[in-house]
Amino acid sequence: MIDGLGIVGWGVGGIEAESVMLGQQISMVLPKVVGYKLVGELPSRATATDLVLTLVANLRKRGVVGQFVEFFGSGCANLSLTDRATIANMSPEYGATMGYFPVDQQSMDYLKLIGTDEQRMAVIEAYLKKQGLYRVYDGSQ
Amino acid sequence: MELDLSTVVPCLSGPKRPHDYVPLTDMQKDFHACLANKVGFKGFDIAEEKRGTVSKFTIDGTEHELKHGSVVIAAITSCTNTSNPSVMLQAGLLAKNAVERGLMTPSYMKTSMSPGSGVSTAYMELAGVNTYLDKLGFTTAGYGCMTCIGNSGALPE
Numbered sequence: 001m002i003d004g005l006g007i008v009g010w011g012v013g014g015i016e017a018e019s020v021m022l023g024q025q026i027s028m029v030l031p032k033v034v035g036y037k038l039v040g041e042l043p044s045r046a047t048a049t050d051l052v053l054t055l056v057a058n059l060r061k062r063g064v065v066g067q068f069v070e071f072f073g074s075g076c077a078n079l080s081l082t083d084r085a086t087i088a089n090m091s092p093e094y095g096a097t098m099g100y101f102p103v104d105q106q107s108m109d110y111l112k113l114i115g116t117d118e119q120r121m122a123v124i125e126a127y128l129k130k131q132g133l134y135r136v137y138d139g140s141q
Numbered sequence: 142m143e144l145d146l147s148t149v150v151p152c153l154s155g156p157k158r159p160h161d162y163v164p165l166t167d168m169q170k171d172f173h174a175c176l177a178n179k180v181g182f183k184g185f186d187i188a189e190e191k192r193g194t195v196s197k198f199t200i201d202g203t204e205h206e207l208k209h210g211s212v213v214i215a216a217i218t219s220c221t222n223t224s225n226p227s228v229m230l231q232a233g234l235l236a237k238n239a240v241e242r243g244l245m246t247p248s249y250m251k252t253s254m255s256p257g258s259g260v261s262t263a264y265m266e267l268a269g270v271n272t273y274l275d276k277l278g279f280t281t282a283g284y285g286c287m288t289c290i291g292n293s294g295a296l297p298e
Contacts, residue, residue: 040147047228052221053154055144057162062142075146082225089221093159 003091004084005110006103006133010091031097033068034059038075048083052090059094069096076101077137081110102135103128157182176209200249200297207249213296215250216288217279220257229261232279233270240273251296252278255287 002009016026036059042051059069071087079087084101091099101107103124111121128134135141151165156175161182163171176192178184187209195208207213222228246252254274256262262281265271274280286292 034142037143038146039143040145042146042149046149046151047231048225049222049228050152051146051149053152053159053162054149056154056160058142058144060160073143075144078146080227082227086221086225086228089224090159 003098003100004088006107010098031066031068033070034064036069036071037073038071039073040075041078048086052087055087056090056094065095067096069099071101074137081106104135172210205249212250214293215252217254218287218289223256223261226264230268233265233268233274236273236277237270240276246277253282253288254279255282256284258284
């Protein structure tokens with residue numbers, strides 16, 4: 001779910017979690033990243049659930065088990081943070097390790113909504129822009 | 142991979158796996174096909190003469206009929222989808238319209254509401270839709286994993 005907010009996170013097995021808690025390192029092979037381009041806008045009669053079930057069917061057909069899925073394209077700008085979270089949280093249903101949405105203006109609006117202080121928000125935005133992780137959907141990128 | 146969001150239509154998945162996509166408009170046809178198909182992800186292998194079987198039973202003094210396709214569990218569940226305010230409020234508004242038109246869930250149907258967290262309850266109450274959901278039997282039973290992972294509890298005998 002956190003991946004909908006531009007944070008890279010995924011579930012690990014019990015034995016891996018235990019190792020980390022005991023101060024051990026765990027290693028993993030960098031997963032393949034599959035890009036999923038979204039364009040357009042959801043029709044008013046379609047819900048986030050309709051969208052995620054459509055994506056699940058398409059991604060299962062493609063096969064993304066053990067891989068990262070990154071959503072991109074101008075359609076992302078039209079999805080609310082909660083809709084992105086719904087899609088990110090259903091990664092087990094499509095089999096991916098995670099379903100990631102980059103941070104954009106909508107993500108910043110959400111941080112504001114949940115009461116993040118302005119200075120912290122400015123730091124987040126500046127950092128992500130410097131790192132090339134802040135997405136603008138106006139075609140300039 | 143690419144998807145034009147404007148092409149998304151109301152849909153369901155199943156009858157057994159979340160990626161067995163069925164557009165809502167094809168649901169009836171798909172369900173009848175699944176009854177006939179051999180046992181598998183998309184089949185139950187019900188003999189043709191048994192697909193229309195109707196069983197009568199009495200619960201709380203009322204007689205009901207049970208047949209293939211009868212809904213016996215209706216749950217607002219799955220932490221993913223119950224954490225999405227827009228789909229939850231749509232469920233609440235649907236419940237409001239149903240109650241206002243005098244519709245009711247049948248007494249044999251096991252209804253429940255199990256959101257991922259208490260936040261859902263808070264905004265459903267703020268929006269004033271929880272009373273309608275309560276009337277239809279979708280009272281919050283608890284938070285977290287429940288019917289969507291098979292923890293619905295027993296059905297009436």
